[in-house]
Amino acid sequence: MPATDTIAAIATPPGRGGIGVVRVSGGDLTTLMHGVLGRVPVPRLATVATFRDAHGAPLDAGLVLYFPAPHSYTGESVLELQGHGGPAVLRLVLARCVELGARIAQPGEFTKRAFLNGKLDLVEAESVADLIEAATGTAARAAARSLSGAFSQEVNALVSALIDLRMYTEATLDFPEEDIEFLRAGGVASKFAAIGARVATALARARTGALLRAGLTVVLVGRPNVGKSSLLNCWSGEEAAIVTPIAGTTRDTVERQVELAGIPLTIIDTAGLREAADEVERIGIERTWAAVARADLALVLVDARATDDALDPEDAALLARLPATLPRIVVHNKTDLAAVPPTVVTRHDDGTPRRHVWLSAKSGAGMPLLEAEVRAVTGATAVGEDVFLARERHVAALLDAQRHLDAAAAHLRSQPPPVELFAEELYGAQQALAAITGEFTADDLLGAIFSRFCIGK
Numbered sequence: 220m221p222a223t224d225t226i227a228a229i230a231t232p233p234g235r236g237g238i239g240v241v242r243v244s245g246g247d248l249t250t251l252m253h254g255v256l257g258r259v260p261v262p263r264l265a266t267v268a269t270f271r272d273a274h275g276a277p278l279d280a281g282l283v284l285y286f287p288a289p290h291s292y293t294g295e296s297v298l299e300l301q302g303h304g305g306p307a308v309l310r311l312v313l314a315r316c317v318e319l320g321a322r323i324a325q326p327g328e329f330t331k332r333a334f335l336n337g338k339l340d341l342v343e344a345e346s347v348a349d350l351i352e353a354a355t356g357t358a359a360r361a362a363a364r365s366l367s368g369a370f371s372q373e374v375n376a377l378v379s380a381l382i383d384l385r386m387y388t389e390a391t392l393d394f395p396e397e398d399i400e401f402l403r404a405g406g407v408a409s410k411f412a413a414i415g416a417r418v419a420t421a422l423a424r425a426r427t428g429a430l431l432r433a434g435l436t437v438v439l440v441g442r443p444n445v446g447k448s449s450l451l452n453c454w455s456g457e458e459a460a461i462v463t464p465i466a467g468t469t470r471d472t473v474e475r476q477v478e479l480a481g482i483p484l485t486i487i488d489t490a491g492l493r494e495a496a497d498e499v500e501r502i503g504i505e506r507t508w509a510a511v512a513r514a515d516l517a518l519v520l521v522d523a524r525a526t527d528d529a530l531d532p533e534d535a536a537l538l539a540r541l542p543a544t545l546p547r548i549v550v551h552n553k554t555d556l557a558a559v560p561p562t563v564v565t566r567h568d569d570g571t572p573r574r575h576v577w578l579s580a581k582s583g584a585g586m587p588l589l590e591a592e593v594r595a596v597t598g599a600t601a602v603g604e605d606v607f608l609a610r611e612r613h614v615a616a617l618l619d620a621q622r623h624l625d626a627a628a629a630h631l632r633s634q635p636p637p638v639e640l641f642a643e644e645l646y647g648a649q650q651a652l653a654a655i656t657g658e659f660t661a662d663d664l665l666g667a668i669f670s671r672f673c674i675g676k
Contacts (some may be wrong), residue, residue, distance in 0.1 A: 473487070
């Protein structure tokens, strides 16, 4: 249980608006409510009230909502003062709450108290921030599913299945001469296989959810005048970058956000790579390589008129300079000028199989082919209605559970199986999964998670 000191914060975004909310949470709010409102409001009923200063003068007027503990968002008594959305008046109301004993809440402290009071598990708490920060409608729906408990229910069901299997397995330790018979009689192998399959499915969904949350960064690289800016404009549906026949037009990176199968993509147009003609172009090229370093995928643009069965030596050298671990697709642009149809093939550049896409950024012909390849290379498959928003720590925990299950499977195949070691790996998998919902969570992890929340949430 957290400390029951009273916290307060402005819960609406900075700036002016029609409505502004000051939220308060704590143990006993009676003194504070009498000081601000002159009364204790009727629980869970919106009523009109005047918010007053220490001398009884009005600060603002609006609606008040009171949720006595434990039936509130945080599990403590919560008061919401909904007044006018001006920064000055909200600061006055907040200052009055502080005068009456509240302190300013830390980022995410309301939701952290909800977690510590058992109102939310850690996945649901994280989903609050993810829902606020969702970059696409698909991400928002997935975050809402996680907030409703879909991900937690899946994890809890796996934990329960592991506990049941552990109970039966560890019971066999009391009968060492009959270990194998106990395992066979209880159908341990089939139950274990079912758990492994469910963990693999949850991991696949979590990976998609993590991609949906974090998005992908795609960098466009190539020599000058191969159509990088035209591709950015075509993909984003706006004139985001200047397009001219003059080499070196793009001197700085230009970014635009698009949506691909529900996945948020950041597309980065970069300066053409060549020997810099001046200092400004040199800086632009340095920024190109900086964008490459943080990208999830590189689209290497070449001129469709200048390539046949082999890449131009300069284009091949550019491919070779990219980080070895960075996925890349070669895009042959300007098929409208080369009089060739859009297509996709796999070619072996320097013995390495690589996907090549022919398209026209000017006309848009072949763009669906490129989008399909981007999805295939990055794993950004179409997001279904069963996907939940996930974080990297969730994926890491599921991978840890999968490693424990792989080790357990190896023990189960041994003759005779070492039941003690098998049971220990089941316990390790259970611990890894329980960390997702916060059953076993270090305080420093909680601090890192909630510090990224909005103040007032």
